[in-house]
Amino acid sequence: MAKEKNPKSIPKIPFSFLPPKLVSNIAGKLENLGGVASALFPTLRETLLQAEIETAAPRYASLAIAAGLANAAFVGILLAALGLIFRQSVATVVAALTAIVAIVTFTTILIYPGIVARRRARAMDAFLIPATRQLLIEVKSGVPLFNAMASVSDEYGGVSQEFRKMVKKINSGVPEIDVITEATMTNPSLHFRKLLWQISNSLKVGSDVAKVLETQIDEMMRLKVQQIRNYGQELSPWTMIYMMAAVILPSLGITMLIVVGSFVNFVIPKVLLVGILIFLLLFQLFFMNFVASRRPAI
Numbered sequence: 001m002a003k004e005k006n007p008k009s010i011p012k013i014p015f016s017f018l019p020p021k022l023v024s025n026i027a028g029k030l031e032n033l034g035g036v037a038s039a040l041f042p043t044l045r046e047t048l049l050q051a052e053i054e055t056a057a058p059r060y061a062s063l064a065i066a067a068g069l070a071n072a073a074f075v076g077i078l079l080a081a082l083g084l085i086f087r088q089s090v091a092t093v094v095a096a097l098t099a100i101v102a103i104v105t106f107t108t109i110l111i112y113p114g115i116v117a118r119r120r121a122r123a124m125d126a127f128l129i130p131a132t133r134q135l136l137i138e139v140k141s142g143v144p145l146f147n148a149m150a151s152v153s154d155e156y157g158g159v160s161q162e163f164r165k166m167v168k169k170i171n172s173g174v175p176e177i178d179v180i181t182e183a184t185m186t187n188p189s190l191h192f193r194k195l196l197w198q199i200s201n202s203l204k205v206g207s208d209v210a211k212v213l214e215t216q217i218d219e220m221m222r223l224k225v226q227q228i229r230n231y232g233q234e235l236s237p238w239t240m241i242y243m244m245a246a247v248i249l250p251s252l253g254i255t256m257l258i259v260v261g262s263f264v265n266f267v268i269p270k271v272l273l274v275g276i277l278i279f280l281l282l283f284q285l286f287f288m289n290f291v292a293s294r295r296p297a298i
Contacts, residue, residue, distance in 0.1 A: 034062025050188035068106035227296035
């Protein structure tokens, strides 16, 4: 069973306005509340393991609560100070914004490990097929599984890192089956976990590991081809949306404004044109990132 190596460590706390050490001290007084919060998110412990965040789930939840309260207090004090400077009543605004900041910060920090885990999974999936193919070649050549795993511990990105960890643990005296079984819990890639499950089951029952690897390679190849086809089908409607939002609507809209303005003696404000330009820039950046995130790892 995988365990957090350092449950009291201070992990990277995203979107926190205060130093991590101060947030950690506040979180130390909220551990009971963190335990309740972590119980509401039963997958948090597994997600932390997959994101390589070596912190216990209750501890991480208490850090999220502390960061949310600290950010809310920081924003509330800042707004109150501005209200005093400009002699304006900002009590309602302060109450609303501090509540929003606390909730958004807490939610963001809790979903952050999932984002990290998905990034790790994508990095692994990009190298999983060639690494598995090399494993198959090694095993078919009569090389022991441990040596085959050691041979793929380089040149395959995140996949090599995982095999390097497993080889290190096996060298330290942990049984091979236990190491592979444990890796299935901490690995964020579904396809990698399935490969490790099949290898572990094959070792337990004494079946041929090479056949398992062949089957997994064929299945991953079929899935990869299907993902590429699905991605190609998705591009058509997204391209149409891009053409409408970034090309047709702005150009026709500005043209219509100019024509209508010439009839009613209306001058288009410069700030409107600047706003449209900024919108187009932000939309194109968002669209490129969105399309890139949908692209399957090859």
